[in-house]
Amino acid sequence: MKSANLVVLAATLVLVACSRTVYSDSEGNTVKQNADGTMTVETDEGTATIQGDGSKMTIKTDDGESVEVEGNTEGGTIKSSDGGTVTYGKGLSESELGVKFYPGSKETAGGGTYTMEGATVSTSVRETSDEPDAVATFYRKELGKPSVETTQADATTLIWQKGNSTVTVVAGRDSGKTIVSITVANKG
DSSP states (O other): OHHHHHHHHHHHHHHHHHEEEEEEOTTSOEEEEETTSOEEEEETTEEEEEEEOSSEEEEEETTSOEEEEEEETTEEEEEETTSOEEEESOOOOHHHHTSOOOTTOEEOTTOEEEEETTEEEEEEEEEESSOHHHHHHHHHHHHOSOSEEEEETTEEEEEEEETTEEEEEEEEEETTEEEEEEEEEEOO
16 A cells, blocks of 8 residues: 555656646636746636747747747847747837938837738837927928828827838927837838
């Protein structure tokens, strides 16, 4: 009898070592840590397996879709199995964006590029001490008359539509500075 109990105890330890629940809620959602270092998330909508090493993480769902994240809070890339890609935290040059930066402006966090199904959206977020009106005047001279222009409170939005491209410039005041968001969307 002692040997049978020992076998049961050993089998239980092996099973516990293979997978342990680290989160569970009343709705049946669970997160398990697996012996191979992966995590499994189970919900009523499906199951996903997460594998990572600190700088790269892959998430795979039970229906075969996946997302790969590489980088950190400062910048990186997110790629999905359907071909979508997001690059974040990497500053874009004027030539990559395809639009001149407001003179003297400095890049801030929040820019990046998103690509999916042949369409690309790139954004540069910049900061200047100049007023939003000065920024709007610069871009009207640079890009011509916008297709759409709106002004609300301390923010101006300008939109140009040219062929398969849309350029959007938003200039608004925040904490004594003007934040300038330049977005270029190109359809495939």
